[in-house]
Amino acid sequence: MKQRPPRAGRHPARRVALQTLFEIDFNRADPKETWERGSFRAGLTENAANFAWQLIEGVLEHKRALDEEIQALAPEFPLSQMAAVDRNILRIALFELRVLGDAPAAAIIDEAVELAKLFGSEASKKFVNGVLATAVGGRKEPQPES
Numbered sequence: 001m002k003q004r005p006p007r008a009g010r011h012p013a014r015r016v017a018l019q020t021l022f023e024i025d026f027n028r029a030d031p032k033e034t035w036e037r038g039s040f041r042a043g044l045t046e047n048a049a050n051f052a053w054q055l056i057e058g059v060l061e062h063k064r065a066l067d068e069e070i071q072a073l074a075p076e077f078p079l080s081q082m083a084a085v086d087r088n089i090l091r092i093a094l095f096e097l098r099v100l101g102d103a104p105a106a107a108i109i110d111e112a113v114e115l116a117k118l119f120g121s122e123a124s125k126k127f128v129n130g131v132l133a134t135a136v137g138g139r140k141e142p143q144p145e146s
Contacts, residue, residue: 010103011111013048014092017055018115021088024060031056058099059091066091069098073131085120089128094135105136 016038023029035056039049059066067079070090079087093112097105109132116124 012042013052014111016042016052017092018088020056022084025084055092058095066094073134086124089115093132
């Protein structure tokens with residue numbers, strides 16, 4: 001049987017981060033153990049696995065602030081009622097935008113939308129794109145007419 005080459009890059013790392021955070025949300029699994037298993041199954045390179053862990057650890061460390069921002073950006077969707085996939089995609093993207101800041105915003109949003117297409121519902125890609133576009137563009141308050 002031919003062995004597939006290790007998977008490098010941020011896209012597969014983000015997938016593992018999302019899957020790990022999703023699993024932690026549901027069954028309170030050990031983050032490190034879940035990440036190790038996911039990285040192995042996905043065949044991530046060491047660099048990609050390390051990036052996935054950086055995302056997981058960062059989201060867990062900044063979860064309260066990330067959730068507060070998500071709630072402010074999408075007040076009509078309470079976090080407890082938001083799909084776990086969408087919630088975790090937004091957490092990862094906002095962590096990258098607000099804390100890491102080492103990739104262009106457009107690339108982070110595109111990756112988040114791709115994850116929403118892969119793992120979310122039919123409405124997820126539009127929802128994730130809208131929330132993140134608002135986060136990047138800042139909230140536009142209606143201006144009073146003069």
